[in-house]
Amino acid sequence: MGYDALLWLSFGGPEGPDEVMPFLENVTRGRGVPPERLAEVAQHYQHFGGVSPINRLNREAIAAVEKELAAQGIDLPVYFGNRNWQPMVEDTVARMAADGVRRALVFPTSAYGGYSACRQYDEDIERARAAVGENAPELTKLRQFFDHPLFVSAFADALRSAHEGLENARTVFTAHSVPDSADKASGPPEEGGRRYSRQIAEAARLVAAEAGVAEYDVVWQSRSGPPRIPWLEPDVVDHIEALHAQGVPAVVVCPVGFVSDHLEVIWDLDNEAAERAGELGMGFARAATPNADPRFAELVVELVREHIADAPARKLSDFPMAGCTVDGAPCAIGCCEPARRPATATGRPAR
Numbered sequence: 632m633g634y635d636a637l638l639w640l641s642f643g644g645p646e647g648p649d650e651v652m653p654f655l656e657n658v659t660r661g662r663g664v665p666p667e668r669l670a671e672v673a674q675h676y677q678h679f680g681g682v683s684p685i686n687r688l689n690r691e692a693i694a695a696v697e698k699e700l701a702a703q704g705i706d707l708p709v710y711f712g713n714r715n716w717q718p719m720v721e722d723t724v725a726r727m728a729a730d731g732v733r734r735a736l737v738f739p740t741s742a743y744g745g746y747s748a749c750r751q752y753d754e755d756i757e758r759a760r761a762a763v764g765e766n767a768p769e770l771t772k773l774r775q776f777f778d779h780p781l782f783v784s785a786f787a788d789a790l791r792s793a794h795e796g797l798e799n800a801r802t803v804f805t806a807h808s809v810p811d812s813a814d815k816a817s818g819p820p821e822e823g824g825r826r827y828s829r830q831i832a833e834a835a836r837l838v839a840a841e842a843g844v845a846e847y848d849v850v851w852q853s854r855s856g857p858p859r860i861p862w863l864e865p866d867v868v869d870h871i872e873a874l875h876a877q878g879v880p881a882v883v884v885c886p887v888g889f890v891s892d893h894l895e896v897i898w899d900l901d902n903e904a905a906e907r908a909g910e911l912g913m914g915f916a917r918a919a920t921p922n923a924d925p926r927f928a929e930l931v932v933e934l935v936r937e938h939i940a941d942a943p944a945r946k947l948s949d950f951p952m953a954g955c956t957v958d959g960a961p962c963a964i965g966c967c968e969p970a971r972r973p974a975t976a977t978g979r980p981a982r
């Protein structure tokens with residue numbers, strides 16, 4: 632059965648100073664992120680003129696995917712929609728419907744499971760289809776790809792290059808921290824939870840093995856939320872301090888939890904982590920994310936071909952295949968349930 636489009640579904644980011652606060656309000660609506668944290672994150676965006684690189688990076692990746700589709704003789708228009716900022720996925724799906732799209736594949740710009748990385752994109756799909764109504768196209772989300780050989784080898788080459796010129800540097804993989812409760816709730820209940828952090832650990836293991844790195848750590852970055860709620864630790868900056876205390880002379884940070892050099896990578900790593908390492912007199916380098924690597928476009932087209940050409944689903948881990956569902960259904964009953972949100976000022980739990 633055929634598909635008539637590919638929807639590129641991402642997080643979104645502001646593209647000017649006036650867009651920063653409305654964007655942040657969209658991201659954090661009802662999620663209990665303290666106002667001080669929001670003000671601080673707004674400063675990170677304003678530091679770059681209020682422009683997150685994420686939309687540009689997505690547009691560049693889409694252009695590469697369009698070329699790769701054409702090169703492989705696949706006729707599939709690519710649409711772009713976001714969860715939190717224009718182009719909003721609701722508007723994009725409306726345009727797809729108006730263009731006559733009946734069935735589409737969806738590429739989410741996250742490789743992992745978990746609520747923020749997987750199920751929330753299902754919710755985006757469901758919300759966008761509901762907004763469009765009965766003409767909404769059927770939307771099939773592509774699977775998680777953290778263990779795909781093209782994803783792993785792009786990171787492995789980037790990690791190797793980042794090590795060039797740094798003696799005895801320790802490899803430190805990072806991913807976005809999430810509330811401990813969200814990590815516990817990730818994956819189908821019968822699996823016992825923590826699918827997100829276990830997939831991150833597995834991706835790190837695969838990348839390190841391919842890059843020939845024997846010793847490494849997995850740490851977390853970009854923590855949000857109220858301080859009293861436990862999130863995955865240690866934080867990358869604290870970890871760099873701990874490594875310094877152990878006499879480690881240099882670090883190479885590899886943001887294996889992300890696909891592009893978006894704001895959380897260029898601020899939290901290239902700015903904050905690099906600055907702390909510099910203050911401590913440590914060498915520092917950051918490995919590139921796969922977005923601009925030609926293998927990333929090849930990966931997306933290969934995931935598409937699993938659906939349109941019965942291409943084999945290549946994967947390097949034993950984790951069960953997950954993430955591929957239709958019209959925003961969760962992978963399994965109870966899979967990656969959203970964490971209970973802290974009560975709002977009105978005493979009612981936030982959405």
Ligand SMILES: CC1=C(CCC(=O)O)c2cc3nc(cc4[nH]c(cc5[nH]c(cc1n2)c(C)c5CCC(=O)O)c(CCC(=O)O)c4C)C(CCC(=O)O)=C3C
Nearest residue numbers: 642644658662672683685741747748807809855893894895
């Ligand atoms: C797991 C994960 C990924 C990876 C998977 C994926 O890529 O989807 C990710 C990606 C991203 N997160 C991003 C930005 C933000 N995330 C925030 C807040 C949060 N992230 C969370 C988790 C994740 N986030 C969580 C649990 C929260 C707390 C609030 C909530 O429960 O939802 C906030 C609020 C302010 C703050 O940081 O406190 C911002 C601004 C950007 C865009 C950067 C740009 O603009 O270039 C990207 C790609």
Ligand SMILES: [Fe+2]
Nearest residue numbers: 747807853895
């Ligand atoms: Fe985030």
